[in-house]
Amino acid sequence: xxxxxxxxxxxxxxxxxSFVDVSTHYCPGCTHGTAHRLIAEVIDEMGLKGKTIGVAxxxxxxxxxxxxxxxxxxxxxxxxxxxxxxxxxVLPERVVFTYQGDGDLASIGxxxxxxxxxxxxxxxxxxxxxxxxxxxxxQMAPTTLPGQKTTSSPRGRDVETQGYPVKASxxxxxxxxxxxxxxRSLHDPKSIRLAKKAIRTxxxxxxxxxxxxxxxxxxxxxxxxxxxxxxxxxxxxxxxVPYFPLGDFKVHPAIAGLRF
Amino acid sequence: MAKELMKGNExxxxxxxxxxxxxxxxxxxxxxxxLLEYMSRRMPELGxxxxxxxxxxxxxxxxxxxxCTGRRVMSSSxxxxxxxxMEGVSYIAGTELPVVxxxxxxGGPGLGNIAPGQGDYNQIVHGGGHGExxxxxxxxxxxxxxxxLTVLAFDLAEKYRSIVVVLSDGSIGQMMEPCExxxxxxxxxKFPDWAVTGSEGRDRRFLSSINLDPAAQERMNFxxxxxxxxxxxxxxxxxxxxxxxARFVVIGFGSTGRVALSAVRAARAEGIPVGLIRPVTLNxxxxxxxxxxxQQAEVMLVVEMNNGQMLEDVMLxxxxxxxxxxxxxxxxxxxLPEEVLSEICRIAAGGLSTEGHPRDxxxxxxxxxx
Amino acid sequence: MQTEIxxxxxxxxxxxxTGQLLTYAAMDEGREVTWIPSYGPEMRGGTANxxxxxxxxxxxxxxxxxxxxxxxxxxxxxxxxxxKVRPGGVLVVNESMVDRAVSRQDIKVVMVKANEIAxxxxxxxxxxxxxxxxxxxxxxxxxxxxxxxxxxxHLPERHHKMLPKNYEALKRGAAHLAQ
Numbered sequence: 001x002x003x004x005x006x007x008x009x010x011x012x013x014x015x016x017x018s019f020v021d022v023s024t025h026y027c028p029g030c031t032h033g034t035a036h037r038l039i040a041e042v043i044d045e046m047g048l049k050g051k052t053i054g055v056a057x058x059x060x061x062x063x064x065x066x067x068x069x070x071x072x073x074x075x076x077x078x079x080x081x082x083x084x085x086x087x088x089x090v091l092p093e094r095v096v097f098t099y100q101g102d103g104d105l106a107s108i109g110x111x112x113x114x115x116x117x118x119x120x121x122x123x124x125x126x127x128x129x130x131x132x133x134x135x136x137x138x139q140m141a142p143t144t145l146p147g148q149k150t151t152s153s154p155r156g157r158d159v160e161t162q163g164y165p166v167k168a169s170x171x172x173x174x175x176x177x178x179x180x181x182x183x184r185s186l187h188d189p190k191s192i193r194l195a196k197k198a199i200r201t202x203x204x205x206x207x208x209x210x211x212x213x214x215x216x217x218x219x220x221x222x223x224x225x226x227x228x229x230x231x232x233x234x235x236x237x238x239x240x241v242p243y244f245p246l247g248d249f250k251v252h253p254a255i256a257g258l259r260f
Numbered sequence: 261m262a263k264e265l266m267k268g269n270e271x272x273x274x275x276x277x278x279x280x281x282x283x284x285x286x287x288x289x290x291x292x293x294x295l296l297e298y299m300s301r302r303m304p305e306l307g308x309x310x311x312x313x314x315x316x317x318x319x320x321x322x323x324x325x326x327x328c329t330g331r332r333v334m335s336s337s338x339x340x341x342x343x344x345x346m347e348g349v350s351y352i353a354g355t356e357l358p359v360v361x362x363x364x365x366x367g368g369p370g371l372g373n374i375a376p377g378q379g380d381y382n383q384i385v386h387g388g389g390h391g392e393x394x395x396x397x398x399x400x401x402x403x404x405x406x407x408x409l410t411v412l413a414f415d416l417a418e419k420y421r422s423i424v425v426v427l428s429d430g431s432i433g434q435m436m437e438p439c440e441x442x443x444x445x446x447x448x449x450k451f452p453d454w455a456v457t458g459s460e461g462r463d464r465r466f467l468s469s470i471n472l473d474p475a476a477q478e479r480m481n482f483x484x485x486x487x488x489x490x491x492x493x494x495x496x497x498x499x500x501x502x503x504x505x506a507r508f509v510v511i512g513f514g515s516t517g518r519v520a521l522s523a524v525r526a527a528r529a530e531g532i533p534v535g536l537i538r539p540v541t542l543n544x545x546x547x548x549x550x551x552x553x554x555q556q557a558e559v560m561l562v563v564e565m566n567n568g569q570m571l572e573d574v575m576l577x578x579x580x581x582x583x584x585x586x587x588x589x590x591x592x593x594x595x596l597p598e599e600v601l602s603e604i605c606r607i608a609a610g611g612l613s614t615e616g617h618p619r620d621x622x623x624x625x626x627x628x629x630x
Numbered sequence: 631m632q633t634e635i636x637x638x639x640x641x642x643x644x645x646x647x648t649g650q651l652l653t654y655a656a657m658d659e660g661r662e663v664t665w666i667p668s669y670g671p672e673m674r675g676g677t678a679n680x681x682x683x684x685x686x687x688x689x690x691x692x693x694x695x696x697x698x699x700x701x702x703x704x705x706x707x708x709x710x711x712x713x714k715v716r717p718g719g720v721l722v723v724n725e726s727m728v729d730r731a732v733s734r735q736d737i738k739v740v741m742v743k744a745n746e747i748a749x750x751x752x753x754x755x756x757x758x759x760x761x762x763x764x765x766x767x768x769x770x771x772x773x774x775x776x777x778x779x780x781x782x783x784h785l786p787e788r789h790h791k792m793l794p795k796n797y798e799a800l801k802r803g804a805a806h807l808a809q
Contacts, residue, residue, distance in 0.1 A: 049459070050458055050459050050460030050461065051458045051460060052458065053456055053457075053458055055325070056468070062470060065466040065468065068464075069459070069464055070458075070459055070464055071456040071457065071458055071459045071464050071465050071466065072456070072464070072465075072466035072467075072468075073324075073325060073328045073456055073466065073467045073468065074466070074467070074468035074469070074470060075321065075324070075325075076321060076324075076347055076348060076351050079317070079318070079321035079324075079347075079348070082313065082317075082318040082319075082321035082322045082324075082325065083321045083322065083324050083325035083328075084325060085311065085318075085322050085325065086283065086285065086321070086322035086323060086324060086325025086326035086327070086328075086333070087325040087326065087328060087329060087456070088325075089283060089309040089311060089322075089326065090282060090283050090309055090325075090326045090329045090331050090333075091329055091457060091458070094457070094458045111314050111315055111317070111318065112314070112317075112318050112321070114314075115313070115314035115318065119311075
């Protein structure tokens with residue numbers, strides 16, 4: 001049998017159109033890049049590039065606006081859901097999303113996220129949980145696990161004096177105004193595919209006017225965790241997933257039947 | 261045009277609506293709440309945006325987001341609520357966005373009380389938020405002026421890409437006076453080339469107050485300060501009363517300015533040659549007018565419902581050319597005309613001590629009274 | 631020429647509306663006018679008051695300590711304001727709600743059994759109109775017709791069937807002239 005010498009090239013992977021062609025400032029092994037890419041792919045697939053307005057927050061993702069080829073604003077620490085409310089109420093036909101870390105969303109911005117959800121604000125929130133304040137060098141966050149060492153919990157988070165992690169998605173899912181609240185992870189290909197589907201669902205919810213959506217994405221922080229990228233993925237799977245279980249916490253009946 | 265009898269707070273709201281405000285975000289606080297309530301009725305009726313936020317912090321950040329779209333947007337609050345807004349105010353200034361903010365001041369510090377005060381002068385005029393920025397500050401003394409200055413606030417905000425604060429107080433917010441409302445302006449349909457609206461058909465835009473390169477940040481600071489020089493050159497506003505032959509000059513803003521007007525009239529009736537300057541723009545401050553008055557006057561009396569905040573600006577402007585005296589009420593106590601009159605009479609009688617700071621002389625006098 | 635009037639009484643006696651009506655009438659007459667209430671916790675349960683200043687020129691202070699006229703609808707208001715009326719001024723007292731005479735000799739005092747008169751007319755809420763009528767009859771700041779016009783012009787439509795009775799209340803009050 002003769003081998004066909006002709007090489008058939010099929011492009012299976014390229015930079016999404018909504019993703020700017022620059023190197024990011026994120027550390028090796030950090031899953032922000034993955035999350036950015038998933039969002040950009042969904043924006044491309046849904047043809048939303050010219051209609052989308054992103055709201056960056058404070059944290060490592062403060063420069064998110066450098067990477068998405070869509071209009072962007074950048075909010076004070078924790079206030080992204082309020083700022084997104086302002087944008088969306090004035091431009092209801094635009095697709096508005098926030099991109100927030102755990103310190104931003106689950107600590108300094110708890111009031112803003114809770115009330116944006118309670119109002120059923122028609123925005124999509126992407127919530128990156130990596131259990132520490134990455135940008136300021138790895139301090140304890142509201143999501144730091146019991147016993148986890150950080151630069152401000154050097155002997156490990158002591159729940160007696162430093163309290164317990166905030167399970168933001170579970171908490172927000174109790175609000176009647178929230179329509180779609182799920183937790184996914186970015187530690188392996190299967191999880192990443194599920195994460196992308198959730199991101200897509202969040203945008204679909206918004207363009208159908210079905211209200212507030214939040215996708216929590218468990219993420220790594222190799223640099224501040226002091227691990228290699230591979231070790232970080234394992235640590236996430238073995239430590240974070242048991243504490244922050246993956247799943248759907250709130251799916252409004254109108255969303256359950258969505259086909260896209 | 262027929263006049264309408266309106267409460268100061270409601271007049272500000274209706275004036276903003278007629279000036280084409282697209283979105284209002286606020287939080288209840290006395291003595292400002294009628295403004296929010298009025299907006300909650302009128303804005304949805306007109307198909308415009310009204311959101312009662314979960315806090316003043318959220319309200320100002322909703323304003324921040326909405327202002328990024330290039331629309332006319334506003335919020336309002338009273339002193340403690342305005343303190344909470346200061347984070348957003350600095351970010352808005354750092355992003356060079358046009359925003360109108362109304363502060364209906366009350367007695368303080370802290371929770372204080374809900375009576376009228378002017379203790380936010382330093383916070384609003386000389387900063388409040390972090391970093392170097394300037395806000396245009398307009399101080400109405402009546403319901404009509406509340407209307408006129410609210411409309412002007414939107415125009416100035418857009419012209420200079422600046423925050424404009426309408427600095428009112430509980431008495432002006434709560435009082436009713438006849439006023440003439442401006443005609444209803446249509447909502448804007450053209451938006452500036454910096455507005456974030458979705459990038460369809462153009463390159464993407466982003467609005468942010470972050471500038472990690474100090475040199476670039478400094479260039480922005482220079483640009484904004486040069487713009488401020490332009491504002492100082494063009495936008496100073498004040499009112500003068502009985503100044504032609506005045507040997508004594510009273511200076512007060514907002515409600516205190518009009519209380520002083522009653523006192524100045526009474527003093528004139530007694531033959532005392534006294535005039536009044538009522539700054540309408542507190543920032544930019546009418547420095548030149550006051551410097552000029554200091555050349556003409558023997559003594560200038562600053563009256564405020566605070567501990568002597570505008571006093572410092574008047575002293576700088578007077579530059580030693582006239583003696584400056586101060587009289588204040590604090591804590592939400594409304595100043596009455598006879599108090600100002602008795603100060604005018606004391607000054608006109610002469611033999612004043614010039615020792616120490618005018619504020620200390622005032623404190624010492626008030627201690628003696630007790 | 632400037633006139634200041636303070637209206638004071640319990641919340642629910644129509645204190646603020648009485649002042650507003652005067653303000654509307656002054657506005658419709660083309661005068662400068664300011665109305666300012668006491669507000670806040672004071673409004674709840676306790677006494678309420680408002681100050682109306684009517685003038686021919688730009689009004690200075692919206693509040694005064696020595697008003698030309700006071701309507702005291704109850705005893706606490708009489709106690710608070712009797713000493714403050716400017717000499718030669720007018721003090722209208724709701725006699726139905728006080729248990730003492732006025733001691734000042736240097737002002738015009740008008741005692742009106744306003745509650746009884748209002749009840750005779752069929753609605754005790756019109757007590758404030760009786761007192762306002764008495765004030766206008768003794769203080770030539772605004773003609774009574776201007777108050778009637780203001781009532782018709784600014785009272786919500788649903789209350790318009792009450793207009794004739796309100797006019798009557800104003801007239802009954804206006805029959806009280808200070809000695």
